[in-house]
Amino acid sequence: xxxxxxxxxxxxxxxxxxxxxxxxxxxxxxxxxxxxxxxxxxxxxxxxxxxxxxxxxxxxxxxxxxxxxxxxxxxxxxxxxxxxxxxxxxxxxxxxxxxxxxxxxxxxxxxxxxxxxxxxxxxxxxxxxxxxxxxxxxxxxxxxxxxxxxxxxxxxxxxxxxxxxxxxxxxxxxxxxxxxxxxxxxxxxxxxxxxxxxxxxxxxxxxxxxxxxxxxxxxxxxxxxxxxxxxxxxxxxxxxxxxxxxxxxxxxxxxxxxxxxxxxxxxxxxxxxxxxxxxxxxxxxxxxxxxxxx
Amino acid sequence: xxxxxxxxxxxxxxxxxxxxxxxxxxxxxxxxxxxxxxxxxxxxxxxxxxxxxxxxxxxxxxxxxxxxxxxxxxxxxxxxxxxxxxxxxxxxxxxxxxxxxxxxxxxxxxxxxxxxxxxxxxxxxxxxxxxxxxxxxxxxxxxxxxxxxxxxxxxxxxxxxxxxxxxxxxxxxxxxxxxxxxxxxxxxxxxxxxxxxxxxxxxxxxxxxxxxxxxxxxxxxxxxxxxxxxxxxxxxxxxxxxxxxxxxxxxxxxxxxxxxxxxxxxxxxxxxxxxxxxxxxxxxxxxxxxxxxxxxxxxxxxxxxxxxxxxxxxxxxx
Numbered sequence: 001x002x003x004x005x006x007x008x009x010x011x012x013x014x015x016x017x018x019x020x021x022x023x024x025x026x027x028x029x030x031x032x033x034x035x036x037x038x039x040x041x042x043x044x045x046x047x048x049x050x051x052x053x054x055x056x057x058x059x060x061x062x063x064x065x066x067x068x069x070x071x072x073x074x075x076x077x078x079x080x081x082x083x084x085x086x087x088x089x090x091x092x093x094x095x096x097x098x099x100x101x102x103x104x105x106x107x108x109x110x111x112x113x114x115x116x117x118x119x120x121x122x123x124x125x126x127x128x129x130x131x132x133x134x135x136x137x138x139x140x141x142x143x144x145x146x147x148x149x150x151x152x153x154x155x156x157x158x159x160x161x162x163x164x165x166x167x168x169x170x171x172x173x174x175x176x177x178x179x180x181x182x183x184x185x186x187x188x189x190x191x192x193x194x195x196x197x198x199x200x201x202x203x204x205x206x207x208x209x210x211x212x213x214x215x216x217x218x219x220x221x222x223x224x225x226x227x228x229x230x231x232x233x234x235x236x237x238x239x240x241x242x243x244x245x246x247x248x249x250x251x252x253x254x255x256x257x258x259x260x261x262x263x264x265x266x267x268x269x270x271x272x273x274x275x276x277x278x279x280x281x282x283x284x285x286x287x288x289x290x291x292x293x294x
Numbered sequence: 295x296x297x298x299x300x301x302x303x304x305x306x307x308x309x310x311x312x313x314x315x316x317x318x319x320x321x322x323x324x325x326x327x328x329x330x331x332x333x334x335x336x337x338x339x340x341x342x343x344x345x346x347x348x349x350x351x352x353x354x355x356x357x358x359x360x361x362x363x364x365x366x367x368x369x370x371x372x373x374x375x376x377x378x379x380x381x382x383x384x385x386x387x388x389x390x391x392x393x394x395x396x397x398x399x400x401x402x403x404x405x406x407x408x409x410x411x412x413x414x415x416x417x418x419x420x421x422x423x424x425x426x427x428x429x430x431x432x433x434x435x436x437x438x439x440x441x442x443x444x445x446x447x448x449x450x451x452x453x454x455x456x457x458x459x460x461x462x463x464x465x466x467x468x469x470x471x472x473x474x475x476x477x478x479x480x481x482x483x484x485x486x487x488x489x490x491x492x493x494x495x496x497x498x499x500x501x502x503x504x505x506x507x508x509x510x511x512x513x514x515x516x517x518x519x520x521x522x523x524x525x526x527x528x529x530x531x532x533x534x535x536x537x538x539x540x541x542x543x544x545x546x547x548x549x550x551x552x553x554x555x556x557x558x559x560x561x562x563x564x565x566x567x568x569x570x571x572x573x574x575x576x577x578x579x580x581x582x583x584x585x586x587x588x589x590x591x592x593x594x595x596x597x598x599x600x601x602x603x604x605x606x607x608x609x610x611x612x
Contacts, residue, residue: 009513016409017413020418030444033450049453052450093333100327103323106319107316108319112334124344124346125344127585128345128582131355131357131361135357148336210433214546218573232435236442237435272432276428
């Protein structure tokens with residue numbers, strides 16, 4: 001049986017498809033523009049006006065400039081260190097919290113849960129946190145200031161807890177009866193059964209650390225410790241007002257050609273684009289839904 | 295908590311001896327509580343200690359004397375803030391930015407989800423979805439760098455606008471362009487990601503409702519109006535409550551990256567004011583007071599939105 005489609009309905013369908021195509025293009029184009037501009041010939045790009053569909057001339061000079069710049073390379077290495085150690089701390093603490101509070105028949109779990117979720121609505125604010133980290137804990141110029149204050153993301157914790165709750169109780173109980181400790185149960189049973197949610201969490205946390213710049217801008221003063229995003233900020237945001245070229249190079253040891261700006265965006269974003277296909281699989285699984293409903 | 299007690303009491307009715315229950319529970323779950331310690335330490339140190347630290351809003355904080363030792367001044371900093379000319383300015387700017395965001399960017403993900411839902415081809419729908427999610431993962435610094443570059447007098451946005459007779463200018467230097475740039479780039483970055491939750495709600499609608507409506511002769515438009523929208527209404531309301539709760543919560547990160555001296559008059563919101571006063575000018579107590587005012591208003595908004603929605607719609611966060 002064929003379902004009859006009315007005329008206005010058909011018109012709507014076609015318009016919808018066209019609109020969606022345009023939307024997808026609008027979403028992708030800025031990224032494509034940056035990619036093209038980074039491979040373009042510097043002089044021709046400056047003279048170029050309007051849209052860029054393919055690189056204008058072809059040159060790898062910008063990428064050479066990026067990889068020769070010691071600050072950028074150092075920043076990249078720093079970011080990798082922060083991401084790896086940060087995600088490790090995030091995952092260990094979040095999974096412990098999620099495991100403990102997904103257990104049934106624990107007297108204090110309700111109160112502990114409230115103790116944790118309250119922090120989503122009430123916080124001391126930026127200044128007391130800053131004073132705590134710098135004056136009381138002396139974390140200035142330490143990566144701990146970037147890792148510890150965000151060790152557990154409460155949304156992520158709720159997502160993980162929801163997922164851990166679906167592990168059958170009988171499995172955990174029998175393991176406990178066989179003499180397994182909670183840590184063993186967590187690492188040998190619960191985590192292997194929640195691989196996909198763990199992957200999502202690692203990716204969320206990693207993307208978060210990779211993209212974060214504000215905490216570093218207030219806690220990290222030593223230039224050799226700067227993560228990539230801070231260096232990006234100097235090049236993309238702050239030096240805009242400087243005269244580009246020789247002056248900026250002398251004062252800031254960056255050579256900021258037009259194309260270099262784009263090349264550094266690409267270099268900083270490529271890792272995200274690499275994990276993107278892996279992330280994709282989980283988008284529609286509605287992992288976010290749990291967090292909001294939580 | 296009650297449930298836990300009833301289970302341990304195995305259904306039979308008798309007075310619950312809390313002390314023995316707690317003792318028994320501790321004996322049984324000792325290792326679990328031990329495991330929880332680092333988690334509790336994290337929340338106490340980095341969430342509850344700063345809440346205590348917010349007391350400096352009522353004090354004249356000096357690092358030498360510390361949070362407790364600094365002298366009390368009562369509501370002095372709040373009064374200072376309310377009577378300063380900045381108060382009206384930052385409050386108005388915050389409201390302007392967040393209301394514009396609410397009006398223009400809140401409906402977008404809902405519309406996107408509805409349109410995606412109408413697509414016949416699942417593969418095409420997936421393709422569009424993945425394209426729209428992409429900007430969510432790009433770092434804010436890069437987004438703002440791109441925004442800055444595209445809206446320059448030689449950038450592509452100025453180029454495209456020149457077809458409509460707009461003089462090419464460096465838009466971020468003009469106050470009247472700041473809010474539109476902020477809101478539009480925000481929509482670009484978040485519309486896809488925020489549509490996920492509505493798409494999830496759409497898949498939860500019972501398909502038989504549509505069949506019944508088709509048999510009754512309802513067209514697509516009527517089906518959308520009478521089935522689809524009511525079906526995702528609870529989700530919409532939940533998201534709206536969260537939005538209204540954050541009405542004075544315009545984040546500082548993006549504004550710090552985008553504003554400059556020329557646009558400060560429209561771009562300076564409460565959170566950036568706190569940042570500048572507190573971290574750049576080191577008026578610790580004053581800025582904490584401003585921040586506390588902001589959080590209290592937010593909490594009030596959140597609670598009242600939640601209350602109203604529970605009364606009117608039976609949908610609430612708690």
